[in-house]
Every structure is written in C-alpha cells, then in structure tokens.
Amino acid sequence: MRLDVQHIKYILGFAFLMGFQIGSANTWTVCGTCENTSIKKTIDRAAPHDTLLIEKGTYKEFEILVEKPLVIKGIGYPIVDGEKKGEIFRVTSDNVTLDGLFVINVGVSYTKDNAAIRIVQSKNFSIQNMVLEQLFFGIYLEKSSHGKVYHNRIIGDAVDEYNSGNGIQLWYSSDVEVRKNHVQGTRDGIYLEFSDRITITDNVSMDNLRYGLHFMFSNNDVYSNNTFENNGAGVAVMFSKFITMKNNTFRKNWGTAAYGMLLKEINDAEIVGNTFEENTIGINIEGSNRINYTNNDFIGNGWAIRVVGACYTNSFKGNNFLYNSFDISYNSKLNDNVFEGNFWSSYTGYDLDKDGFGDVPYRPVKLFSYVVNRTPETIVLLRSLFMDIIDFSERVSPVFTPDNLKDAQPLMKIRP
Amino acid sequence: MLKILKYSFYDLIRSRWSYVYFLFYLALGFVLLFLNNDVSKAVITLMNVIIVLVPLIGTIFGVMYYYNSREFTELLLAQPIKRSSIFLGQYFGVSGSLTLSLVLGLGIPFVLYGLLRSNAIFDFTLLLVTGAFLTFIFVGLSFVIAISNENKIKGFGYAVLLWLFLAVVYDGLFLMSLIMFEEYPLDTFSLVATALNPIDLSRILILLKLDISALLGYTGAIFKKFFGTDLGFVISLTILLLWTILPILGLQYKAKRKDF
Numbered sequence: 001m002r003l004d005v006q007h008i009k010y011i012l013g014f015a016f017l018m019g020f021q022i023g024s025a026n027t028w029t030v031c032g033t034c035e036n037t038s039i040k041k042t043i044d045r046a047a048p049h050d051t052l053l054i055e056k057g058t059y060k061e062f063e064i065l066v067e068k069p070l071v072i073k074g075i076g077y078p079i080v081d082g083e084k085k086g087e088i089f090r091v092t093s094d095n096v097t098l099d100g101l102f103v104i105n106v107g108v109s110y111t112k113d114n115a116a117i118r119i120v121q122s123k124n125f126s127i128q129n130m131v132l133e134q135l136f137f138g139i140y141l142e143k144s145s146h147g148k149v150y151h152n153r154i155i156g157d158a159v160d161e162y163n164s165g166n167g168i169q170l171w172y173s174s175d176v177e178v179r180k181n182h183v184q185g186t187r188d189g190i191y192l193e194f195s196d197r198i199t200i201t202d203n204v205s206m207d208n209l210r211y212g213l214h215f216m217f218s219n220n221d222v223y224s225n226n227t228f229e230n231n232g233a234g235v236a237v238m239f240s241k242f243i244t245m246k247n248n249t250f251r252k253n254w255g256t257a258a259y260g261m262l263l264k265e266i267n268d269a270e271i272v273g274n275t276f277e278e279n280t281i282g283i284n285i286e287g288s289n290r291i292n293y294t295n296n297d298f299i300g301n302g303w304a305i306r307v308v309g310a311c312y313t314n315s316f317k318g319n320n321f322l323y324n325s326f327d328i329s330y331n332s333k334l335n336d337n338v339f340e341g342n343f344w345s346s347y348t349g350y351d352l353d354k355d356g357f358g359d360v361p362y363r364p365v366k367l368f369s370y371v372v373n374r375t376p377e378t379i380v381l382l383r384s385l386f387m388d389i390i391d392f393s394e395r396v397s398p399v400f401t402p403d404n405l406k407d408a409q410p411l412m413k414i415r416p
Numbered sequence: 417m418l419k420i421l422k423y424s425f426y427d428l429i430r431s432r433w434s435y436v437y438f439l440f441y442l443a444l445g446f447v448l449l450f451l452n453n454d455v456s457k458a459v460i461t462l463m464n465v466i467i468v469l470v471p472l473i474g475t476i477f478g479v480m481y482y483y484n485s486r487e488f489t490e491l492l493l494a495q496p497i498k499r500s501s502i503f504l505g506q507y508f509g510v511s512g513s514l515t516l517s518l519v520l521g522l523g524i525p526f527v528l529y530g531l532l533r534s535n536a537i538f539d540f541t542l543l544l545v546t547g548a549f550l551t552f553i554f555v556g557l558s559f560v561i562a563i564s565n566e567n568k569i570k571g572f573g574y575a576v577l578l579w580l581f582l583a584v585v586y587d588g589l590f591l592m593s594l595i596m597f598e599e600y601p602l603d604t605f606s607l608v609a610t611a612l613n614p615i616d617l618s619r620i621l622i623l624l625k626l627d628i629s630a631l632l633g634y635t636g637a638i639f640k641k642f643f644g645t646d647l648g649f650v651i652s653l654t655i656l657l658l659w660t661i662l663p664i665l666g667l668q669y670k671a672k673r674k675d676f
Contacts, residue, residue, distance in 0.1 A: 254632050256640070280633045302630030323457060325630035345457070371591070377602040377639075378594050380610050382627060384619060385468050386587035 031055035039072070039080070040064050054078045054101065062107070066091045074100035077131065081105050082116075084134075089117040097126045106135040108163055115140035115165070119147065127152060137165035138186060141173045141195075149178045156186035158209045167208070170195040170218075178203060185209075189231065192218040201225055211236045211262075212253075215243065223248060234259040234279065237266055247273045250282070259284045260301065263291070271296060281306050282324070285314070294318055295415065303329050303369075312336045320415050321345060321364070325382060328405075329369040335402040339364065343411040351412045362410040365401040367394035420492070420502055424509025428481070434513055437473060441521025449525055455534045459543060462522070463622050466547045467615050471554040472579050474514060478558030479575045481510050483568050493676055503559070503671040507664070511555040515548045522547075539625050546618040549656045553614045554579070556663025563670045586613050603638045611652075614659045621652040 028042050030052060036042040039059055042052055048068040056076040062085045066072070070093075079102045082088040086107040089098065096119075103116045115137035119125050125147035131154075132138045138154040141147065149168060158164030167183035169191045170176060178200045183189040189205030189212045192198060200223035205212035212228035215221065215237045224246035228235050234253035237243060243266065250260035260279035263269075266288040275297045276282035282301040283293075286308040293316045298304035304324040305316075309331060315338040321327045322345045341357070349360035368387050371378050381387050394401065428434050444465065448458040485506065492502050522544065531537055558575045565571035590609050594602055610616045623631060624643065631643045642648040 254628075256633060258632075280630065302627065302633050323460065325627045371595070375594050375598040375602075376633075377598075377606045378591060379631060379633065380606045380616075380620060381587055381591055382623060382630060383464065384587045384616065385464075386584050386591065388464070389584070 025049045025051060027051045027053060029053045029055060030059075032057045043068075043070065043072075046070060049095075054080075062086050062088050064089050066096050067093050069093050069095035071097040072099065072101070073097070074102070077102040079104060082107060084108065087112075087114045087116075087118060091117070091119045091122055091125060094123045095125070096122065098128070098130060099126075100129045102131045102133075103135075104133045106132075106137070108136045110163070113137050113140065113165060113169075115169075118142060119144045123147070126150070131155075135165065135186070137169060138167040138183070139169070140166075141168075141170045141176060143172045145174045145176065147173075147176050149176065149181060151180045152182070154181065154183045154186065156184070158186050161187055161209055164209060166191040166214075167205070169193075170198060174198070177201075183208065183212075188212075188214040189228075190214070192216065192221065194218060196220050198222075203227075204229075206230055208232060214238075215240045219243070222246070227251070228253070228260075230254075231258075233257055234261060236262040236264070237269075238262070238264040239266075241267050241269075243269045245269065245271045245274060249275045249277070250279060251275075251277045253279045255280060262286075263288045266291065270294075275299070276301055276304065284308065285311050287311065289313055291315075292317070296320070298322065298324055298327075300324065302326065305329070307331065307337075314338070315340070317341050318411075318415055319343070322414070326366060326369045326372075327364040329373060330365045330402065330405060331370075331373055333400075333402050335405040337405075339405070339407040341409050341411055342407055343414045344407065345414075347410050349410065356412055357409040358412055361406040361408045363395050363398065363401065363406045365405055366391045367400055370400050418505070420497075420505025421508045421512070424481075424485075424506045425513055428509060428513040429516075433477070434517055437477075437514065438517040438521045441518055442524060445522045445525030449529045455526065455529060455531055455536045455540070458526075459536050459539050460626060462543060463619070463626065466543060467550070467619050467622075468583055470518065470547050470550045471583060471615060474511070474551045474554030475558045475575045475579045476572075477514060478510055478555040479562045479571055481506070482559055482562035483571065490676060499671050500668045503563070503667055504664070507556060507559050507667060510559075511552045514551045514555065518547050518551065519544050539622075542625055543622060546621055546656075549660060550614065550618055552660045553656075553663060556660065556667060560663055560666045560670060563667065563674060582613050582615050587616065590616075607638065607642060611655050614656065617652055617656055617659070621649070621656065624649055624652070 028036060028046055028050060030036045030039055030042050039061055043066060051071040054074045056078050058079045058081055060081045060083055062082040077100060080088060082105045084105045084107045088103050088106060098117060106116050107114050116132045116135050117127060118140040121143045123146045127139055128150040130152045133155050135156050139149055154167045164187040166188040167186040167190060168178060172194045174196045176198050180202045183205045184207045187209045189208045191214045193216045195218045198221045203226045206229040208231045210232045212231035213235045217239050219241045222244040227249045229251045231253055234250060253260055258280045260276040260282045262284045264286045267290055269291045271291060271293045273295045277299045280302045282298045282304040284306045287310040289312045291314045295318045297320045299322045301324045303326045304321050306329045313336055317340050319342045321342060327344060344362050344364060347358060347362045349358035351358055368391055448461055452458045526540060531540055557578060561574045562571045594606060610620055
C-alpha cells in the first residue's frame with residue numbers, strides 16, 4: 001500500500017513537470033511558405049526554451065545569433081546557405097540544441113575565424129546530426145563546457161593550409177563529448193587548445209590537410225575508438241598531460257613529415273590497444289616521459305617507433321611489431337625505457353624452455369636506422385645484402401646501439 | 417636460331433641441374449609458406465633470396481654451360497649457320513630454362529597455398545618478373561665473360577667476382593660514398609647509382625611495392641617524385657630492360673669477332 005502511494009506521488013510530480021514544460025514552450029515552424037520564412041526573425045520572436053522546426057528548403061542567412069536557450073531542429077535537412085559572407089550560427093546562450101541542418105558556404109576570412117557553428121561561453125549545448133560543407137571552420141567551441149558534439153558530418157575542400165580552417169575546434173573548453181563525427185578535407189580534423197576533460201570517441205577523421213587530431217596544452221583528455229586515415233601529418237599530441245589513447249586506428253599517413261601519431265612533450269599518458277598500419281612513422285616520440293605503450297599493433301610501417309630524444313621512463317609492453325621496415329629508431333646511446341614481452345616479427349631466437357618467451361634477447365634497433373638518421377639518402381639501400389650483413393654483426397656485438405636497449409623477453413607467438 | 421634455342425632448352429630441361437634448381441625453389445617455397453603461413457610475409461623473405469641467389473645461379477650456370485658445350489659449339493660453327501644465332505640460341509636456351517625452373521618452383525607452392533585468393537598476387541608476380549629479368553641479365557653477363565676468356569678457371573673467377581661485386585661490394589662502396597659526401601645533395605646521385613646496378617635496381621623495384629611507407633620518409637623532391645608516383649616503377653622497369661639488352665648486344669659483338 002505504501003509503495004503504491006509513493007508511486008502515485010512520483011507520477012503526479014512527473015505529470016506536473018511535463019505539463020509545465022508543455023505549457024510554457026512553444027513550437028515555431030519555419031518554411032518557405034509559412035508565416036515565418038526566416039530563421040533569424042523567428043529566433044527573435046521565440047521565447048526561451050521554445051523549439052524551432054525548420055522545414056525542407058534553402059535559407060540564405062548568415063550571422064544567425066542564438067542568445068536564448070532554444071532547440072533548432074531541421075526536418076529533412078534544410079539548407080542554410082551563408083553565401084560565403086561570414087559566420088553562420090553563433091550561439092551565446094546555455095542549453096541550445098542544433099539538430100539536423102545542412103549548413104554550407106561559410107565565408108573565408110584572413111582576419112576572423114569564421115565558423116559554420118560557433119558556441120561562445122555556453123554550457124549544456126548539443127550539436128547533433130548536422131552536415132557542414134564548403135566551410136572555413138566547422139564547429140568552433142569557445143570557452144564552452146558540458147556540451148555534446150554528436151554524429152555530425154563535416155566535409156571540407158581545403159587545398160592550402162593558410163586559407164582553410166579546422167573541422168571541430170575546441171578552445172578553452174572543457175567537459176565536452178565529441179562522438180561519432182566524420183571529419184574530412186579540413187585543415188585539422190579535430191583541434192584542441194587549452195581544453196581539458198574532453199572525450200573523443202568513435203570519430204572518423206580522414207584526408208585532412210594537416211593533422212587528423214591535434215592537441216595543444218590540453219590535459220586529462222580521452223580519445224578512443226577513432227579512425228585517422230590519410231591525413232597530411234597524422235595525429236599530433238603536443239604539450240599535454242594525462243591523455244588516454246585507446247583502441248584508435250591510425251592508417252596510411254604517408255609522407256616525409258607524416259606520422260601515425262606525433263608525441264611532443266607528453267607526460268603520463270596511456271597508449272593502449274591502438275593499431276598503427278602502413279604509416280611512414282607509426283609513433284614519433286620527442287621529449288615524452290612516463291608513457292605506457294601496451295597492447296598496440298604496429299603493422300607494416302616504415303618506422304614503427306621513432307624516438308627522437310629526451311624520452312625517459314617509458315614502457316613498451318605486449319605490443320605486436322609486424323613487418324615494419326624499422327621497428328625502432330633511436331638516436332642516443334642512453335636508454336631508460338623498458339621493452340618487455342613484445343612480439344617482433346623479425347625475431348629469430350628460440351625458446352628451449354617452452355615458457356613462451358624467447359631465450360635470446362631481441363635488439364630492435366638496427367644499425368641501419370642510425371645510418372639512415374645520419375644520411376637519409378641511404379634509405380635506397382634498405383634490405384640490401386650488405387646492410388643485412390652489417391646489421392647482423394651489430395646485433396651480435398653492439399657498438400653503436402645502446403647495449404641495454406633490448407627486449408629480454410620477446411614473445412614467441414603473436415599476441416592475439 | 418630457334419632450332420638451336422630449342423635444342424639447348426630441351427637439353428637443359430633434361431639435365432640434372434635444372435631439376436636440382438627447380439626442386440630447390442620448390443622446397444624453398446614450401447618451407448617458407450609452411451613456417452610463415454602468410455603469403456605476404458613470405459614474399460618479403462623471398463625477395464632477399466631472389467635478389468641474391470638468382471644472379472649467383474644465373475652466373476654460374478651461364479659460365480658452366482658455355483664451357484661445357486664448347487665442343488658442340490665448335491661443331492655448329494662448322495655448319496652454315498649465322499654465328500649470332502648459335503650464341504643467342506644457347507643464351508636464350510639457358511636463361512629460358514632457368515626462368516622456367518624459377519617460376520614453376522616458386523609458383524607451385526604459392527598457388528597451392530592460396531596465392532590466387534590473396535592480395536599479394538601482384539607483389540608475387542612482380543617478384544617473379546624481376547627474378548626472370550635478373551636471370552636473363554646475369555646469364556648474358558656470364559656468357560660475355562666466358563666468351564672473352566679461353567681459360568675456364570679465369571672465366572669462372574671473373575664471373576663469381578662480378579656477382580660478388582654487384583651483390584655486396586657495390587652497396588658497400590655506395591654506402592661509403594653516400595656517407596662521405598653527406599653534406600651535398602645526394603638524391604639524384606643515389607638514384608643513378610641504384611640504376612647502375614641491376615641487383616639494386618630490382619631491389620628498389622620490389623621495395624616500391626613492399627616498403628613504400630619507409631621510402632617516402634626521406635625529404636627530397638626527386639625521391640618523392642620517383643617513389644611517390646608510378647614514374648619510379650616505369651623507369652626502373654625500363655632500365656632493367658636496358659640492362660637485359662646490353663649483355664645480349666655485347667654477346668653478339670664478341671661472338672662476331674672471336675677467332676675459334
């Protein structure tokens with residue numbers, strides 16, 4: 001009996017709330033033949049917490065200012081055409097939702113970062129199911145937090161770095177979720193600057209001019225299950241702390257300065273379960289300390305890992321190194337990093353005591369990689385008999401490579 | 417010429433050495449695939465074998481065949497047959513039978529292990545084509561050496577030296593010169609030096625398919641143009657063809673002037 005009473009109380013309370021909501025919020029329909037034909041004017045007329053339904057059609061509007069909490073929802077992907085005149089949506093209020101619009105023609109400017117959608121100092125925003133094309137900047141979050149960027153398609157046609165913008169840019173923002181977006185053909189696919197506690201999941205970032213994903217001075221961020229493919233320079237993570245990178249795929253980033261992932265001044269990060277496939281350089285590491293590389297797959301890269309300098313107390317455990325031209329390239333004689341229990345496809349040792357680990361340590365640094373570091377043209381001698389002989393003799397008695405840079409327990413079987 | 421070619425070819429096909437060569441490749445192919453169980457990995461290992469062993473065997477076989485069939489050649493020379501057709505016939509006979517052993521010996525195990533269903537088929541075909549080119553080039557070179565040297569031991573010595581030079585020493589000198597002149601722009605030099613050695617050239621041709629991601633790591637416009645586009649592939653194939661024609665012309669020239 002008591003339970004029932006409580007139930008009824010809840011239901012009554014809920015109904016009251018619902019009624020309040022419905023009673024106060026209006027729905028406005030915008031279409032070519034309706035009473036309201038302009039998005040801008042309808043926003044002016046609407047009260048806070050109203051809903052705008054934009055019906056199918058083309059709306060030639062730009063600098064649409066959203067300064068009250070509204071839900072703006074497109075039906076059948078209406079086109080909002082900025083005619084290259086400037087910014088298109090500018091949101092300055094909390095609790096704004098943008099949903100299902102097709103936004104095109106953002107004005108390119110050399111003095112202002114015009115964006116298709118700019119969120120300024122807002123909280124609890126939600127940008128979802130949008131399609132952005134012919135853009136300069138795509139979604140630009142400025143000093144905003146606790147929002148969601150979900151399931152958007154951003155397709156740019158960037159040709160030069162100096163007159164193109166980023167797909168999704170977060171600047172001084174925090175606690176934002178970026179999920180299931182597809183970004184292609186922009187300068188940087190996703191760019192974070194001074195943004196903390198950001199979650200980036202299930203995105204695809206490809207064919208971008210510069211980086212697929214770019215971190216600057218952003219801490220405590222997580223990115224997982226993303227795919228980065230064929231970007232000008234891969235993914236760059238710079239000057240950031242406590243970043244977690246999990247189960248991402250980095251593919252086909254080819255070129256002289258192209259990396260699957262570029263780490264510069266990164267401390268205390270976790271890199272787990274990622275796949276690096278056919279990149280010129282899988283991971284380029286510079287000045288990064290206390291990073292755990294665990295259970296990653298490096299397949300068919302030019303260099304799986306290239307350590308440029310000043311990297312201490314990193315640990316590489318349980319990774320698969322398969323058919324890379326060079327497994328690890330190293331440029332100093334000092335080594336403070338741990339390699340343990342990895343699988344190396346070019347390991348030639350044996351396992352007599354059958355414990356699953358090779359009895360002979362594996363030395364992943366080839367002398368040839370030193371030679372290539374010094375004189376890059378020597379790369380044409382890759383896989384020649386002469387180089388193989390030299391590598392073999394170096395492996396037997398190391399002179400140039402750090403003596404303790406070795407995997408003392410190389411796996412005999414590939415980690416599944 | 418065709419008759420002599422046919423005769424040399426059948427003679428070699430029935431000889432023991434052809435079978436040994438064929439069985440060697442057959443065993444190699446099966447063992448590689450048995451140990452790796454992955455066609456694309458085996459292709460990489462095979463590359464090392466092809467660019468080292470194929471030239472060696474071509475050289476030795478060519479010299480051996482020339483000296484062994486010397487009496488028969490003298491007999492033929494007494495007949496009203498053009499000189500060039502006698503030597504060219506023998507040359508094509510030897511290189512043809514060697515190529516056949518190579519293609520069949522490696523092809524059978526790979527086809528049995530499901531090459532046709534794997535996407536490594538193009539790499540593998542390229543490997544066999546390069547192997548065939550190398551056979552033709554080195555048999556030609558060894559014929560030229562043998563025809564210029566009456567002394568068997570000397571001929572053998574020169575031929576093996578030639579192989580050693582092109583397979584190992586050349587790369588050593590190449591590397592030394594690259595490191596010595598590292599201050600200068602070297603990308604044109606390194607590509608030209610590669611083209612001057614058929615073994616290096618075939619290696620690059622295969623690397624263009626296998627290790628392209630590493631080759632693109634070097635900053636240089638010429639490298640980028642060469643490795644990044646199909647240009648490199650076309651140029652290397654053309655030069656390899658040139659390398660095949662050159663010994664044949666040399667052989668013709670020598671054969672015409674030689675006094676038996």
